[in-house]
Amino acid sequence: MRLTTLRLQNFRNHAESFFEFGNNANLILGENGQGKTNILEAISYLCLTKSFYASSDAVVLRLGTEFFEQEGTFVSESGNENKVRVAYDKQQTQKAYFINKKSVEPFSTVIGKFPVVICSPEHNPITSGGPEERRRFADFVISQASSVYLKSLMEYRRVIKQRNKILLDARIGNMNPSGLLESWDEQLLQHGATLTHRRKLFVDGFKNILHSSYHELVGSEEEPQIEYSPFAESFSSEDDCRRLLKTLLVQNRKEELRVGSTLIGPHRDEFVFTVNGLDLRKYGSQGQHKTFLVGLKLGEFFYLKNLCNETPLLLLDDIFSELDERRSKRLLDFVGTISQTFITSTSVKWFEPFVEFNHTNRKFFIKNGSVVPEEEVIVA
Ligand SMILES: Nc1ncnc2c1ncn2[C@@H]1O[C@H](COP(=O)(O)OP(=O)(O)O)[C@@H](O)[C@H]1O
Ligand SMILES: [Mg+2]
Known part of the structure; x- marks a missing residue:
C-alpha cells in the first residue's frame, strides 16, 4: 500500500500543507519544532482514525482555529485507490472519518484496512x-x-x-x-x-x-x-x-x-x-x-x-539520530527496499551519501508548519 497524496488543514502547526509522496523513501527535514512529527501524526490519523500519541483530537487542532482536516489518497497493492478524509469540528467536538466520501462507523472497523507501523521516541517506554x-x-x-x-x-x-x-x-x-x-x-x-x-x-x-x-x-x-x-x-x-x-x-x-x-x-x-x-x-x-x-x-x-x-507504511520519527552510523546505514539500506517509508530528521547527512533523490525518493523541507524550498532551511 502507498500514500500518494496528503493534504493537511489546521492540523497542529500546519495551516495548509500538501504533499505528493514518492513510492519509496520520503524524507521530512527541518529544524526542531517546525512540524515534521506532526506530518507523521497526521498520517497515523488517516490509517488509524487517531493520533499515535496525542490523547485527544482537540489538542491537535491548530490553535485559534475551528476545525481540522486531513485528506489522503491510498493506493493498494492491487491498484485500488481510496480517498480518505478525517474532519474534526471544535463546536461539535466531533470527528468524522470518510472513505471515498462515505462516512465510516464505528472507527474500529478501519483498524487493519490501512496498516501502518510507527517508530517514534514516544515508543521508547x-x-x-x-x-x-x-x-x-x-x-x-x-x-x-x-x-x-x-x-x-x-x-x-x-x-x-x-x-x-x-x-x-x-x-x-x-x-x-x-x-x-x-x-x-x-x-x-x-x-x-x-x-x-x-x-x-x-x-x-x-x-x-x-x-x-x-x-x-x-x-x-x-x-x-x-x-x-x-x-x-x-x-x-x-x-x-x-x-x-x-x-x-x-x-x-x-x-x-x-x-x-x-x-x-x-x-x-x-x-x-x-x-x-x-x-x-x-x-x-x-x-x-x-x-x-x-x-x-x-x-x-x-x-x-x-x-x-497489504504492505504497511513505515513511519520513522527521529530514529537515525539515536542509532550509530553502522546501524543507521543498515536500517536505511533495508527499509528503502521493503515499503514506502516516511522518515523525519533534522539532518540530511545520514541520507545524502546513500539515497538518490528522484521521483521515488523525495525530500521535503519543513519550516514553521509549511513545506518550503530547500534553501530556506538550514540542515546540517
Ligand atoms: N495544536 C497546535 N496548534 C498549533 N501549533 C501546534 C499545535 N500543537 C503543536 N504545535 C506546534 O508544533 C510544533 C512542533 O511540531 P513537531 O512536528 O513536533 O516538530 P518537529 O519538527 O520537531 O518534529 C511546535 O512548534 C508546537 O508549538
Ligand atoms: Mg519531531
Missing part, C-alpha cells in the same frame, strides 16, 4: 517502561491483524472496569457481591482466554520475525528474545486456558474482595525482552534499547504484511 507498555504494543499489533482480537480486547476492558467497580463497592459497603459478579465472571473467562491464547500464538510466531529483523540491524553477535508470561505457566488450547483462568479466579476471590480489584487475567500479563539472555530492562544499554525497539517495529511490519495482505 515499550522497552524501558512498565508491563502495560508491552501489553499495549502487543495489543496494538495483534488488533491491526485480527478484528476478533480487537473486539475481545474492547469487551475485556469493559468487563474489568465493571468488575473492579463491583469489587470496590463491595469492599467499601462490606457486602457479598457474588450474584453481581456472576455474569461478568463468565465474560472475563471468555474474553480473557481469547486474549491470552492469541497473545501466546502471536509471541510464538513473532520470535522468529524479531530475530531476523534485529539481525538486519546488528548482525548475529546479539541474540534478542521475547517471552510471554501470562497468569498460567502453560496451556494447550483456548479451552484449557479458560479452565485454568476459572480455577485461579475462584482461588483468588477472597483476595480480590480484600483489595477491591481484579487480580487474575491478561490485564496483568508481562512480555519479557532479553538480549543475549539478559533482561533488557535491567541490563540493556541505550543502543540495545533503541535497536530492540526498531527490531520490534520491523517485526511488527513483517507480521502485519503477512496477515493484512
Whole structure:
C-alpha cells in the first residue's frame, strides 16, 4: 500500500500543507519544532482514525482555529485507490472519518484496512517502561491483524472496569457481591482466554520475525528474545486456558474482595525482552534499547504484511539520530527496499551519501508548519 497524496488543514502547526509522496523513501527535514512529527501524526490519523500519541483530537487542532482536516489518497497493492478524509469540528467536538466520501462507523472497523507501523521516541517506554507498555504494543499489533482480537480486547476492558467497580463497592459497603459478579465472571473467562491464547500464538510466531529483523540491524553477535508470561505457566488450547483462568479466579476471590480489584487475567500479563539472555530492562544499554525497539517495529511490519495482505507504511520519527552510523546505514539500506517509508530528521547527512533523490525518493523541507524550498532551511 502507498500514500500518494496528503493534504493537511489546521492540523497542529500546519495551516495548509500538501504533499505528493514518492513510492519509496520520503524524507521530512527541518529544524526542531517546525512540524515534521506532526506530518507523521497526521498520517497515523488517516490509517488509524487517531493520533499515535496525542490523547485527544482537540489538542491537535491548530490553535485559534475551528476545525481540522486531513485528506489522503491510498493506493493498494492491487491498484485500488481510496480517498480518505478525517474532519474534526471544535463546536461539535466531533470527528468524522470518510472513505471515498462515505462516512465510516464505528472507527474500529478501519483498524487493519490501512496498516501502518510507527517508530517514534514516544515508543521508547515499550522497552524501558512498565508491563502495560508491552501489553499495549502487543495489543496494538495483534488488533491491526485480527478484528476478533480487537473486539475481545474492547469487551475485556469493559468487563474489568465493571468488575473492579463491583469489587470496590463491595469492599467499601462490606457486602457479598457474588450474584453481581456472576455474569461478568463468565465474560472475563471468555474474553480473557481469547486474549491470552492469541497473545501466546502471536509471541510464538513473532520470535522468529524479531530475530531476523534485529539481525538486519546488528548482525548475529546479539541474540534478542521475547517471552510471554501470562497468569498460567502453560496451556494447550483456548479451552484449557479458560479452565485454568476459572480455577485461579475462584482461588483468588477472597483476595480480590480484600483489595477491591481484579487480580487474575491478561490485564496483568508481562512480555519479557532479553538480549543475549539478559533482561533488557535491567541490563540493556541505550543502543540495545533503541535497536530492540526498531527490531520490534520491523517485526511488527513483517507480521502485519503477512496477515493484512497489504504492505504497511513505515513511519520513522527521529530514529537515525539515536542509532550509530553502522546501524543507521543498515536500517536505511533495508527499509528503502521493503515499503514506502516516511522518515523525519533534522539532518540530511545520514541520507545524502546513500539515497538518490528522484521521483521515488523525495525530500521535503519543513519550516514553521509549511513545506518550503530547500534553501530556506538550514540542515546540517
Ligand atoms: N495544536 C497546535 N496548534 C498549533 N501549533 C501546534 C499545535 N500543537 C503543536 N504545535 C506546534 O508544533 C510544533 C512542533 O511540531 P513537531 O512536528 O513536533 O516538530 P518537529 O519538527 O520537531 O518534529 C511546535 O512548534 C508546537 O508549538
Ligand atoms: Mg519531531
